Amino acid sequence: MEYRRLGKTELKVSVIGFGGIPVQRIDAASAEKVVNRAIELGINFFDTARGYTDSEEKLGAVLKKHRDKVIIATKSMARDKKGMAEEIDKSLMTMGMDYIDLYQLHNVKDKGTLEQVLGADGALAALKEAKEKGKIRHIGVTGHIKAILLEILKTGEIETVQFPFNPVEIDGAQDVFELAQKMDAGVIVMKPMAGGALTNANLTLRYILEHPVSVAIPGMDSLEQVEENATVGNEPRALTDQEREELARSVEKLGTSFCRRCEYCLPCQQGIDIPSVFLFDGYYTRYDLKDWAKGRYQAMEVKADSCLECGECEERCPYNLPIREMLKEAAERLGK
Ligand code: SF4
Numbered sequence: 191m192e193y194r195r196l197g198k199t200e201l202k203v204s205v206i207g208f209g210g211i212p213v214q215r216i217d218a219a220s221a222e223k224v225v226n227r228a229i230e231l232g233i234n235f236f237d238t239a240r241g242y243t244d245s246e247e248k249l250g251a252v253l254k255k256h257r258d259k260v261i262i263a264t265k266s267m268a269r270d271k272k273g274m275a276e277e278i279d280k281s282l283m284t285m286g287m288d289y290i291d292l293y294q295l296h297n298v299k300d301k302g303t304l305e306q307v308l309g310a311d312g313a314l315a316a317l318k319e320a321k322e323k324g325k326i327r328h329i330g331v332t333g334h335i336k337a338i339l340l341e342i343l344k345t346g347e348i349e350t351v352q353f354p355f356n357p358v359e360i361d362g363a364q365d366v367f368e369l370a371q372k373m374d375a376g377v378i379v380m381k382p383m384a385g386g387a388l389t390n391a392n393l394t395l396r397y398i399l400e401h402p403v404s405v406a407i408p409g410m411d412s413l414e415q416v417e418e419n420a421t422v423g424n425e426p427r428a429l430t431d432q433e434r435e436e437l438a439r440s441v442e443k444l445g446t447s448f449c450r451r452c453e454y455c456l457p458c459q460q461g462i463d464i465p466s467v468f469l470f471d472g473y474y475t476r477y478d479l480k481d482w483a484k485g486r487y488q489a490m491e492v493k494a495d496s497c498l499e500c501g502e503c504e505e506r507c508p509y510n511l512p513i514r515e516m517l518k519e520a521a522e523r524l525g526k
């Protein structure tokens with residue numbers, strides 16, 4: 191496994207890290223196997239969040255047994271000082287640890303949030319206090335909106351920045367890479383597979399690792415995924431011309447109006463699992479898995495045609511997707 195420096199934290203992280211969203215879908219025993227396999231294969235960076243239901247708990251249960259070998263990152267949406275201080279304590283308790291390597295401000299997405307977290311009574315103040323007390327070792331930020339990430343990086347208070355970057359989400363990334371380098375912040379790439387829209391992990395991860403990133407964190411919930419991803423980290427070779435062309439073809443096929451599965455649109459007041467509808471629709475339209483996609487869609491408890499068109503989800507989508515229209519189209523294809 192190749193290891194890179196995580197900016198001024200001076201931590202040495204495996205270029206392939208473990209994204210902790212999908213472990214929510216598997217039971218604790220399976221999570222233990224998957225996490226242990228990741229450690230065996232040299233993965234030492236694990237990212238989770240307060241908001242990922244039992245992900246902290248499942249990861250913590252395994253990782254605390256390997257505490258000196260692993261680097262644990264978590265994050266909270268708390269915006270004020272008191273709320274963030276409580277969240278840090280909850281993370282420590284849930285994971286059964288006495289310190290966390292990296293604690294991140296989760297999804298700082300607009301000016302208002304930025305001002306709030308940086309304010310005198312904001313979440314950053316709690317992170318700094320926790321760092322002084324030794325509860326956390328480093329402070330980072332995550333988000334999708336590059337302009338906001340640049341703003342917070344400029345303060346110099348942030349040691350790492352985490353954002354989505356992959357062959358279909360390159361807009362503005364170069365600016366973040368450059369400023370992160372200047373400020374000596376570590377770069378953590380979330381959603382390397384564009385939320386499941388890209389399927390060739392080998393080519394996609396190698397493409398990402400050609401850039402100045404410290405670690406890419408694909409979500410993993412099976413031994414096969416861990417092994418496939420770790421293989422890339424063992425030898426992240428530059429893409430050949432032929433591989434680059436192959437990747438470019440899959441990017442072209444995808445276009446720009448696609449769901450990245452960030453889940454910020456949820457909850458839907460009707461209970462529609464919006465990203466899953468779009469995932470199945472993507473398999474139907476892009477990967478020619480029509481029967482499989484229809485079968486999975488038909489098994490959903492609440493289908494896309496339950497949408498009341500309230501529009502709340504569209505206000506929350508950071509990619510400004512026309513969700514209502516897209517749901518109608520998906521229902522047409524998958525619902526019959
Ligand atoms: S517009 Fe439809 S999908 Fe979006 S939140 Fe409202 S009911 Fe749910």
Ligand code: SF4
Pocket residue numbers: 448449450451452453454455456464465468506507508509510511513
């Ligand atoms: S519809 Fe938008 S907010 Fe919802 S998961 Fe997809 S990209 Fe994210």
